[in-house]
Amino acid sequence: MSYKRRNYRKKYNSKNRMLRMKCPVHGVLVGYTSSYDDSPVYEALNRNANKVELKCFKCMEEPFLNERKYNSMVQQKVEEDAYNKFGRKSKFIGNIGVFFLTLTLLAPIVFWFFSLGFFRGVILGVIFYGLANPFFRTYAKYEKQRVNYIEKNTEHLNPVPSAQEVRKKETGDIISWRIEQAEIRKEKERIEFKEKMEWLNRMDLSLEEVDKMPGLDFEVFIKNLLNKSGYKNSIVSKASGDQGADIITYKDGKKIAVQCKRYSTSKVSNSAIQEVFSAKGYFDCHEAYVITNSYFTKQAIELAEKHQVKLIDRQDLFRMMENANHTFKEENMAYQTEFNFDN
Numbered sequence: 001m002s003y004k005r006r007n008y009r010k011k012y013n014s015k016n017r018m019l020r021m022k023c024p025v026h027g028v029l030v031g032y033t034s035s036y037d038d039s040p041v042y043e044a045l046n047r048n049a050n051k052v053e054l055k056c057f058k059c060m061e062e063p064f065l066n067e068r069k070y071n072s073m074v075q076q077k078v079e080e081d082a083y084n085k086f087g088r089k090s091k092f093i094g095n096i097g098v099f100f101l102t103l104t105l106l107a108p109i110v111f112w113f114f115s116l117g118f119f120r121g122v123i124l125g126v127i128f129y130g131l132a133n134p135f136f137r138t139y140a141k142y143e144k145q146r147v148n149y150i151e152k153n154t155e156h157l158n159p160v161p162s163a164q165e166v167r168k169k170e171t172g173d174i175i176s177w178r179i180e181q182a183e184i185r186k187e188k189e190r191i192e193f194k195e196k197m198e199w200l201n202r203m204d205l206s207l208e209e210v211d212k213m214p215g216l217d218f219e220v221f222i223k224n225l226l227n228k229s230g231y232k233n234s235i236v237s238k239a240s241g242d243q244g245a246d247i248i249t250y251k252d253g254k255k256i257a258v259q260c261k262r263y264s265t266s267k268v269s270n271s272a273i274q275e276v277f278s279a280k281g282y283f284d285c286h287e288a289y290v291i292t293n294s295y296f297t298k299q300a301i302e303l304a305e306k307h308q309v310k311l312i313d314r315q316d317l318f319r320m321m322e323n324a325n326h327t328f329k330e331e332n333m334a335y336q337t338e339f340n341f342d343n
Contacts, residue, residue: 021055025056026040029056060166065163075157078154090139094139105125207314210262216236218262223249244276254287257276259272261292262292266294268292268295291317
């Protein structure tokens with residue numbers, strides 16, 4: 001029994017993107033979004049250019065480290081000065097207060113242990129507590145002065161965020177920006193689609209404009225033209241799998257399959273006739289049309305007559321547009337007569 005070697009292809013994970021850039025200081029850097037917290041490359045939003053850029057994490061981190069180091073040095077120097085001015089005094093006076101407070105607690109115990117009278121020890125302890133109280137108040141005063149001195153001389157220092165916090169904030173900004181951009185694109189596409197549909201629904205377009213339409217736009221235009229020419233419930237078939245019928249429409253109780261051909265320089269051949277005749281049977285239609293901005297070859301006309309397929313060429317299309325729009329421009333007529341096709 002022979003075994004064939006299987007080739008396992010690693011599936012692409014869209015969440016694990018490679019981030020690659022060349023830093024002028026640290027050289028070529030490569031990171032991955034799956035290990036974004038440890039990546040030497042991070043994504044940052046450039047609001048002015050309205051795009052996401054790759055940046056070096058080390059270059060971004062260095063200013064924060066330097067600023068944090070500077071703040072630490074200033075903080076340490078201010079605390080040393082505060083200790084020299086107020087801390088030494090408060091510490092000395094605080095120790096004296098702690099000493100008298102200790103005697104306050106020990107006096108009753110010592111007097112009781114040596115049978116000198118427990119209540120005498122309590123009275124002595126109260127005296128020691130009275131001596132300790134002024135020292136504690138003075139200690140609190142110096143400590144308050146020390147804290148105020150530190151706060152006053154370090155208030156100009158701004159809190160420095162960590163580089164990881166900045167990276168996470170950039171990630172959040174990028175997500176919000178991408179959602180915003182998606183909404184803007186969606187709204188723009190909606191407006192463009194609405195304007196396009198309104199433009200295709202106009203019947204005062206020139207034949208020159210019709211000749212420049214993409215295929216799908218031409219189908220939508222023909223659908224609107226049919227609706228304005230006495231046909232009902234005209235719908236455009238799916239762009240793929242239409243089985244030869246670009247439009248299905250109705251007139252006088254008959255279902256009609258329509259094939260649209262928008263050509264630039266050539267004539268419509270008999271293949272279009274074959275397609276729409278096939279679609280007629282597929283969709284159970286009563287009639288079949290082929291509409292074009294061009295003309296038909298002799299073979300196509302003969303085949304259409306045999307299969308009873310109605311042909312609407314450039315001249316007929318022009319008349320349909322003229323009937324649908326009573327204010328048809330005169331220059332359209334001039335362009336119509338000048339337009340030529342290859343045999």
